Amino acid sequence: MMQxxxxxxxxxxxxxxxxxxxxxxxxxxxxxxxxxxxxxxxQNGLGLAYNDARSHLDIGRRVVEGLxxxxxxxxxxxxxxxxxLMVLTIWNDFMWHSGLAGxxxxxxxxxxxxxxxxxxxxxxxxxxxGRFLGVAVFAANINVLYLQSTAMTELLLLxxxxxxxxxxLRWHKEDNVLFLIKAAFWIMLSTLVRYDGWxxxxxxxxxxxxxxxxxxxxxxxxxIVILFCTLAGFGVFLWLLWNQLIFKDxxxxxxxxxxxxxxxxxxxQAGVLATKGDWLISLKIYFYALAYNSGAFTLLLGTIxxxxxxxxxxxxPAMRWASIxxxxxxxxxxxxxxxxxxxxxxxxxxxDTWFNARYGVMLMPSLAIFIGYxxxxxxxxxxxxxxxxxxxxxxxxxxxxxxxxDDARVGSSQKNVSEVSGWLAKNAKYEKGFILISAASxxxxxxxxxxxxxxxxxxxxxxxxxxxxxxxxxxxxWIIMRTYSEDDSVYRLTKDTPGIKRYDLVAxxxxxxxxxxxxxxxxxxxxxxxxxx
Numbered sequence: 001m002m003q004x005x006x007x008x009x010x011x012x013x014x015x016x017x018x019x020x021x022x023x024x025x026x027x028x029x030x031x032x033x034x035x036x037x038x039x040x041x042x043q044n045g046l047g048l049a050y051n052d053a054r055s056h057l058d059i060g061r062r063v064v065e066g067l068x069x070x071x072x073x074x075x076x077x078x079x080x081x082x083x084x085l086m087v088l089t090i091w092n093d094f095m096w097h098s099g100l101a102g103x104x105x106x107x108x109x110x111x112x113x114x115x116x117x118x119x120x121x122x123x124x125x126x127x128x129x130g131r132f133l134g135v136a137v138f139a140a141n142i143n144v145l146y147l148q149s150t151a152m153t154e155l156l157l158l159x160x161x162x163x164x165x166x167x168x169l170r171w172h173k174e175d176n177v178l179f180l181i182k183a184a185f186w187i188m189l190s191t192l193v194r195y196d197g198w199x200x201x202x203x204x205x206x207x208x209x210x211x212x213x214x215x216x217x218x219x220x221x222x223x224i225v226i227l228f229c230t231l232a233g234f235g236v237f238l239w240l241l242w243n244q245l246i247f248k249d250x251x252x253x254x255x256x257x258x259x260x261x262x263x264x265x266x267x268x269q270a271g272v273l274a275t276k277g278d279w280l281i282s283l284k285i286y287f288y289a290l291a292y293n294s295g296a297f298t299l300l301l302g303t304i305x306x307x308x309x310x311x312x313x314x315x316x317p318a319m320r321w322a323s324i325x326x327x328x329x330x331x332x333x334x335x336x337x338x339x340x341x342x343x344x345x346x347x348x349x350x351x352d353t354w355f356n357a358r359y360g361v362m363l364m365p366s367l368a369i370f371i372g373y374x375x376x377x378x379x380x381x382x383x384x385x386x387x388x389x390x391x392x393x394x395x396x397x398x399x400x401x402x403x404x405x406d407d408a409r410v411g412s413s414q415k416n417v418s419e420v421s422g423w424l425a426k427n428a429k430y431e432k433g434f435i436l437i438s439a440a441s442x443x444x445x446x447x448x449x450x451x452x453x454x455x456x457x458x459x460x461x462x463x464x465x466x467x468x469x470x471x472x473x474x475x476x477x478w479i480i481m482r483t484y485s486e487d488d489s490v491y492r493l494t495k496d497t498p499g500i501k502r503y504d505l506v507a508x509x510x511x512x513x514x515x516x517x518x519x520x521x522x523x524x525x526x527x528x529x530x531x532x533x
Contacts, residue, residue: 049408054447060086081192102151109159110148134372160190184231191235276340289360302367305374329362421448433477473499
């Protein structure tokens with residue numbers, strides 16, 4: 001019986017070819033996976049399931065179109081970078097209504113994060129097999145694939161944070177100040193995506209301070225930390241300055257009426273902010289979020305890989321210092337839950353619904369890196385690890401086991417506003433007149449109606465909003481609000497105005513009521529744009 005074997009010289013050629021082209025292979029494969037995933041979720045109507053995704057798209061659209069377009073429409077609570085990137089394409093109606101203007105940012109971030117995982121493992125001296133496996137662990141996660149197909153901000157945050165940590169690793173490894181500057185740049189960008197980036201800035205600054213102080217003394221530490229923090233903290237400075245200039249309060253994003261803090265106060269008063277002040281519950285809730293997003297087996301392997309990396313004497317101490325920063329998302333989320341600055345519901349554990357369960361996906365790049373390293377060190381267990389990983393991934397796809405999709409479709413992160421938006425699309429599309437609505441409460445309705453943004457009077461329309469909330473019957477033909485809800489600013493501001501009596505309640509739905517100006521007052525209604533500043 002003849003036996004066939006590949007000559008060792010040929011194997012060496014294949015290995016050399018993979019080493020040379022490995023990064024390009026990763027980018028090409030992930031690009032195809034990203035596009036296919038977007039098409040799949042778009043065709044299944046899931047790309048816009050998250051209420052927040054529609055709100056992000058609306059913010060980007062208001063910058064370029066509306067009664068008062070401009071950069072001021074970026075608002076005060078959500079950080080601006082995702083919306084600024086959307087502006088490049090969101091002027092196109094298809095890019096807006098399909099969600100692609102936001103999804104394309106997530107898709108590019110998905111590919112970039114996979115490439116960074118590959119490079120991170122390469123600099124940890126992990127072989128080509130471990131690098132590819134690490135990328136696969138990240139890219140084959142169904143929750144990651146779903147979020148990269150939406151206009152949510154998680155993937156952009158993962159890309160910028162992973163880039164920052166990668167260049168910190170390079171700086172620790174090679175002691176080249178250029179890598180420290182690059183790390184500071186990417187961390188600065190992460191601070192303009194989500195507030196997780198602010199914690200990364202603080203935590204990485206502390207790690208850098210301790211490392212340099214121990215190695216080079218106080219004087220050098222002072223210079224290095226000032227250099228790093230000046231650039232890395234520039235985004236935070238810009239956001240504080242923005243809030244001061246636009247809202248006359250540098251901390252408006254943190255303490256204003258639309259801040260996360262206001263939401264958390266309401267939840268605490270309702271008795272559903274169980275994590276506040278309780279470390280054990282905070283750890284438990286986030287652990288479950290991690291397990292649901294990554295898979296229990298993936299989380300276990302990643303934890304083992306992390307411990308092996310930190311205990312491996314063959315790895316330079318500087319590299320181990322840098323790798324500590326990979327757990328930043330875990331520390332941030334647990335701390336935020338404990339302090340009551342964040343809320344996360346796990347169905348069956350903290351209530352009967354899902355809310356913000358996607359926060360558990362933030363550790364996926366770190367777990368992928370730790371697993372890639374584990375496979376490199378545990379050579380005898382490679383086939384077992386790969387086989388079990390393949391089985392768990394197959395099971396998650398075959399059972400459609402994605403907590404992020406559950407969160408978007410049936411959790412508190414979604415709003416089925418199709419009835420309200422459908423009524424507007426049918427009755428207001430071809431009629432002249434403006435719609436008075438609170439974007440803070442009903443952005444999903446604005447988006448889902450498919451009406452032009454210039455049809456709506458909302459908090460960001462300046463004089464239109466001020467006039468319409470005092471004399472609604474002069475400017476608004478329709479009013480959308482949650483009747484008797486003080487949280488709805490339209491109801492709160494118009495309930496006692498004389499003009500509100502000139503409206504009929506024409507439709508009532510779970511998320512909002514629709515009021516229409518009575519016919520006898522239509523001749524006095526202003527239907528054309530009158531304010532241009």
